[in-house]
Amino acid sequence: MRRRSPFASRLVRTGDASGTPALESDLRDAILTGDQQPGTPIPIDEVAAFFGVSPIPVREALKTLLAEGLVEHRPHIGYSVAKLTFGEFRELYDVRQALESAALRAAAGAADAGHVQEVRAVHAQLGVAIERGDDRAYDAAARRFHLALIAASGMQRLVKMYESAWNITEPARPMSRVPDHDRAALHADHERMVAAFVARDAATLIAESDGHYARLRTAIGRFADDPECFADHA
CATH class of the missing domain: 1.10.10.10 (Winged helix-like DNA-binding domain superfamily/Winged helix DNA-binding domain)
Structure with a gap:
């Protein structure tokens, strides 16, 4: 058979x-x-x-x-x-950062108690996933966390574009390849983003988000030549 x-x-x-x-x-x-x-x-x-x-x-x-x-x-x-080149993958992270930055500026001023509760809840789920070493749960929670942050902006078209850019990078499962020390640093970024979100501090929130993306680029750069993850540059 x-x-x-x-x-x-x-x-x-x-x-x-x-x-x-x-x-x-x-x-x-x-x-x-x-x-x-x-x-x-x-x-x-x-x-x-x-x-x-x-x-x-x-x-x-x-x-x-x-x-x-x-x-x-x-x-x-x-x-x-779909199998992206590393350059294409990095480009989509640039797109995500630009969209997230625009949405966070609006979200910081528009967030209500429900948005804050959701962001805190998903951040807690990220911590549990890290403690358990559950890559899949971490991937899913990280996605929900970033979407929860920008949902408060009310910019539905932007959120759809952001989600689409995230989806294209998802088959590579980048977070499953990130070592523990990088994951811990990324989670610390998330914690500072939560604090700025709760404080409605748009400037700090965007600065922390930008720093987070810089750290992400460094983390994924460690496996840029992985043929299972990325297509050949040619």
Whole structure:
């Protein structure tokens, strides 16, 4: 019996009560959770068989994910999980920093008690993930933390752009490659960001965010030549 491909073997089907598969959502989740390494081929026929559909809706879903930057397509070869060069990865961090800085300025002045409670709660989840050495939980909590900070801005279009930029870097699972001492320093940045957010101190919040991104660039630079993570520069 033929073994399923690495991509198909890690798929999870959700769907609604009628049994209709949530094809696009499930494929996106499979990539964003880091279960599918960058460059992993996506066999359309196997994916279609897993979801019990024809190849046509699979191709349509993959076209959407292609537009989102989560997959790539090569003529006569097919679809695969997107694999960025390190330069492209760094560029997306620059985009995230610029968007986050703009949102934080507004968020610091607009945050209410509910926003503060959410930021503190997610920051606590980050601490628990670090204590447990749970890379996946840390990845998920870090994403929620930064989104919670900028959500208070009320800038919904900006938040969507920010989330999209974050999504494209997610398959590489960068935080799973960061050593413990760098992770601890990044978490200390988060703690200072929480303090500035609670104090509604926009200038300090943005300065801490900028310092955080500088530290992130140094941390990910340590594995810039990892072929499992990044595509060749050529």
